[in-house]
Amino acid sequence: MTAGYPTIDSLDDQLCLLESKGIDFVEVGIPFSDPLADGPTIQEASKIGIENGMNLTLLFEQLKRRKSKIPIILMGYFNPVLNFGIDAFLNACGEIDITSVILPDLSIEIYNRNYRARFEAKGIFPSFLVTTSTSQERIKKAVDICTNSFIYLVSSNSTTGGENNFSADQCDRLREITTLCGDTPVFIGFGIKNNDDVQKVHSISDGAIIGSSYLKAIENREERHYLDELLGVK
Amino acid sequence: MLLKTESYTKPDDLGFYGEFGGAFIPELLRPNVEELDQVFMKCLSDEQFQKEYIQILKDYVGRPTPLYHSEKLSEKYGGTIYLKREDLNHTGAHKINNAIGQILLAKKMGRTKIIAETGAGQHGVATATTCALMNMECIVFMGEIDIARQTPNVKRMQFLGATVIPATSGSKTLKDATNEAIRFWINNPDSYYLIGSVVGPHPYPEMVAYFQSVISQEMREQLQQKTGSQLPTKVIACVGGGSNAAGAFYHYYREPEVKLIAVEASGLGLDSGKSAATSILGSPGVLHGSMTLLMQDESGQVTEPYSISAGLDYPGIGPLHAYSINEGRTQSVSVTDQQALAAAKALTRSDGIIPALESAHALAALEKITIESNDVIVVNLSGRGDKDMEHYL
Numbered sequence: 299m300t301a302g303y304p305t306i307d308s309l310d311d312q313l314c315l316l317e318s319k320g321i322d323f324v325e326v327g328i329p330f331s332d333p334l335a336d337g338p339t340i341q342e343a344s345k346i347g348i349e350n351g352m353n354l355t356l357l358f359e360q361l362k363r364r365k366s367k368i369p370i371i372l373m374g375y376f377n378p379v380l381n382f383g384i385d386a387f388l389n390a391c392g393e394i395d396i397t398s399v400i401l402p403d404l405s406i407e408i409y410n411r412n413y414r415a416r417f418e419a420k421g422i423f424p425s426f427l428v429t430t431s432t433s434q435e436r437i438k439k440a441v442d443i444c445t446n447s448f449i450y451l452v453s454s455n456s457t458t459g460g461e462n463n464f465s466a467d468q469c470d471r472l473r474e475i476t477t478l479c480g481d482t483p484v485f486i487g488f489g490i491k492n493n494d495d496v497q498k499v500h501s502i503s504d505g506a507i508i509g510s511s512y513l514k515a516i517e518n519r520e521e522r523h524y525l526d527e528l529l530g531v532k
Numbered sequence: 533m534l535l536k537t538e539s540y541t542k543p544d545d546l547g548f549y550g551e552f553g554g555a556f557i558p559e560l561l562r563p564n565v566e567e568l569d570q571v572f573m574k575c576l577s578d579e580q581f582q583k584e585y586i587q588i589l590k591d592y593v594g595r596p597t598p599l600y601h602s603e604k605l606s607e608k609y610g611g612t613i614y615l616k617r618e619d620l621n622h623t624g625a626h627k628i629n630n631a632i633g634q635i636l637l638a639k640k641m642g643r644t645k646i647i648a649e650t651g652a653g654q655h656g657v658a659t660a661t662t663c664a665l666m667n668m669e670c671i672v673f674m675g676e677i678d679i680a681r682q683t684p685n686v687k688r689m690q691f692l693g694a695t696v697i698p699a700t701s702g703s704k705t706l707k708d709a710t711n712e713a714i715r716f717w718i719n720n721p722d723s724y725y726l727i728g729s730v731v732g733p734h735p736y737p738e739m740v741a742y743f744q745s746v747i748s749q750e751m752r753e754q755l756q757q758k759t760g761s762q763l764p765t766k767v768i769a770c771v772g773g774g775s776n777a778a779g780a781f782y783h784y785y786r787e788p789e790v791k792l793i794a795v796e797a798s799g800l801g802l803d804s805g806k807s808a809a810t811s812i813l814g815s816p817g818v819l820h821g822s823m824t825l826l827m828q829d830e831s832g833q834v835t836e837p838y839s840i841s842a843g844l845d846y847p848g849i850g851p852l853h854a855y856s857i858n859e860g861r862t863q864s865v866s867v868t869d870q871q872a873l874a875a876a877k878a879l880t881r882s883d884g885i886i887p888a889l890e891s892a893h894a895l896a897a898l899e900k901i902t903i904e905s906n907d908v909i910v911v912n913l914s915g916r917g918d919k920d921m922e923h924y925l
Contacts, residue, residue, distance in 0.1 A: 331702060331833040332819060334714050335558040341701055353831035376556055377818045381832025403556045403818065407546055427559035431721075436562070455560055456719045 299509075300327040300343040301360070302352025304516055309357075312516075313366035319525045321368065325400065325507060326361075328354060328374030335402050337459035339510040339517075354382045358390045371425070373400040384413065388420040398447040400425050406439050414443070423447040428479075429455055430471045437475060441482050448483040451475055451503060453490065459510030462489030464498050476503045493530045541741055541782055541852065547734020550858065552825075553851035555733035556818045560718045564725070569735045571641055576742075581636060588632050589746060592665070593622045595629075597747075599754035599910070604882040609898050611907030614764070615885070616751055618776065618914045625888065625915030626744060626776045627658035627728060633743030635662040638724035645669045645723040649713040651678055651706035651772075652842030653685025654888075654915060655728030660694035670694035671723075673713040675705035678842060684919060703836045706846055710820050729773025730850030733821030737778075737850050744779025751910055752783055759908060766791040766901070769912040770893040771864075772808070772843050774850035776914035781862065791863065794853060795897045797839035798866035808837035809866040810849040811857045819847065825854040840869035840923060841889040843915075871896040876917060876924060888915035889923060 301309055309326070316324055329347030333340060354374075361370065372391065379387050379401065391399065401424055404413070409424060417424065425447040426440040440449060451472060453462055476484045486499045487507030499506040508528065515524035525531075547553045555565055575581045589595040597617045605613040618626040638646060646668050650656030656672040663670035672689055676698040679686055689696050702708040710732075717725045730737040730744075752762040767784055769777035771794040784790040800806040807813060810825050817826030819834055827835045827847040839845040849857075856862040867875075876892035879885055887895060891914045903909070917924065 332707065332711050334711060334820075335560060335718065337715075338701075345702070348831075348833055353833075355831075375818075377826070377828070377834070378832035380817060381815075381828060381830075402558045403821070405555060405557065405559075405562070408554050408556065411546065429559050429562075431563045432559060452560060455721055457560075457715050460719065 299324065299512060299516070300329055300340065300347050301357045302329055302347030302350045303343040303513070304346065306350040306352060307360070309360050310364045310366060313364060313368050315521065316525070317366050317368040319529060322505065323369040323371060325371045325373045325509070326357070328357060328372060328378050330375040330378055333375060335457055337457040337510060339459045339513050343513045354378055354387070358394065361394045370396055371398045371400060372396055373402070376401050376404050384416060388417060388422050391422050392420055397421060398423055398425050400450060402427055406436065406443065409443065425450050427452050428475060430468065430475070431455055434478065437478050441479050445482050448485055448504070449479050450507065451484050451486045453486050453488045456488065458488055460489045462495070464495065469498065469502060473502050493528055496528060541738065541785060543734060543738055547738070549852050549855035551816065552823050552854040553734055553737060554823050555821055556823065557733045557821045558718070561714070561733070564717060564721055565733055567641065568637070571637055572735050572739050575637060575640070581640070585633055585636055589629065593628050593632065594620060595746065596750040596754070597621060599751060599758065601758065602883055605879070605898065609903050610905050611903045611909055612759070613898070614908070614910045615913045616747060616780065616910055618747065618912060619885070619887065619891065619916035623658050623661050624918065625654045625658070626747065626779060627655045628661065629746055629779065630728065630740050630743040630775060631655070631658040631662045631726060634726045634739070635666050635668070638668070638726070639666060641724065643722065643724035645671070645720070646726050647671045647673065647713050647716055647723050648726045648728060649673045649706065649709040650728065651675070651709070651846070652919065653678070653682045653689065654843060654919070656689050656694070656696070657685055657692070659726050659728070660689040660692035663694065664692045671716070672696050673699050673709040673716070675699045675703070675709045677704045678706065678709070682842060682919070705836065707834065707836070714820065729775040729846070730778045730852055731773040731820055731822065731824070731846070731848055737822065737852055740775050741778035741782060741850070741852060744775050745782035747776070747779035747912065748781065748783040751780070755908070755910070763787055763790050764908040764910045765789070766793060766907060766909045767912070768793045768795060768894050768897050768909065770795045770844060770890045770914060771849060771853055772797070772846045772890065773848065774853045776912055778850060778852060780910070780912040785856070785861065792856070792861065793897060793901065794857065794862050794864045795893045796864055796866045797841055797844035797872070797893055798868050799838040799840070801868055802866060806838040808839040808845045810837070810847065811854070811864040812866060814849070822851045824848045824851045841872065841893065843888070843890040844893065865897045865900050867893045867896040867900070871899065873923065875899070876920070885913070886917035886924070887913055888917045889920045891915055892917070
């Protein structure tokens, strides 16, 4: 979900709801003005989050005060993190027990050369994106970094919230990559919408990440109903 | 004649010029960018490719462009002042140099669907032109607001056969058109993204600078003939993203006696909140795949710049320029809307050349720098001003 969406202080209630429904962890998105890898739904949520006044300072304050105990992963484009200060960001994550972050526009190579030592010194581990087009060599590089977090396996080459049919070929390829990742957990995201998708993904990997569909449910104020359907609770 | 490269303009193995540059892209774009990098590297030493490129620049674009000695400007400001006439290129600006180079790369890669972003429409027109020439599909992303204020260029692109898609996200201008083009590229990896400036992830800044470097390569030869030396004392060029400046400076970076002056648009003034002087008002940040100087608010959200010139109101600046300005190799000067308008009118009346508003910023810098009588100055006249008549009259 996106911080500051739908309202500036809705985050904790959302976290509590997700926790009560048995969700394992929540990826909280830091809104950014130029979310390159995102489709229209997350773009809109980010825009509203920014208009509502969300920023990293406020987000860390909200997370510090949160009632929910659900584990959290922070997701954000690199610029707001850079602007906040890399060390300040890592320290703030440490203070609220966040150990995994997703920085989708930070590449493996730049991370290794310029940032890895600082992240690992603070016990913060990024989770890198791997797609069905990523080479075996790069998957290994990603696994090397993500051992203490997880691999974010992108289901298909598209921006978030796209269509996805999970064809046999695609599932085979996803399974192949999951195997390559060995003991490092693999969660699959992008284009996952419903219980069918979740079941398919669970048969391949360690879990499913759902973003755009859930934000749409929030927009339509039917997130409880959506979660029940998603989790197969009738 | 082959294009030459120089080590100053060569970024490191991850695409960094000092702390700026790199490829800050989602993994989804990695295969596209890696393939492009490999093909571009091969073309640098591919004589056949170079020959074809240079031939098209000569026969189709109309290069070399003249280096014109303006006696009137020389008399007015002192020194000897030349104008590098990029306005005389086919389509009326330097943008075509890069569009031709990249479309040849696309052809080599077997791509037939070309996408581009455009602000004022100059790069969109250049891309649509080269697509018509090469019989390729052309899709241009343009901010909804820019479409409304640059109708003639939208019509030119459409007449050339391009599809113009309005960018309706964010602030609906060049920055958002670029976002939309990148998203389309993620979703359509079979397309070729033809970026128009020295911005974007590595290898784009290096590649676009390389294809524009023909400007300073010609300047050296022409100055040699006219003055007996390949070196001027100053080169002046406007900078939005900075492609014409990168081309005009390229072969002078390693000549310390040549002063390089980048002119940014300060809009209504540096303190007005309505400005595009990125190197002065910006701070290090990541946008559109590279680390550069960036106009942003205190939370790291990218802010919308302002300039009367639609070609200069980009919130970033090419990483090469960010590096070179920080190193002190390039000096940045800023010029307001009013100063640019005055310079455009002055050149039009003194020399009968109507410059583009962007290029008028470079001309206005002549008022702001110290000029000695023995100075030899080249102003890069990046484009012609037909598109700007509404502002001029």
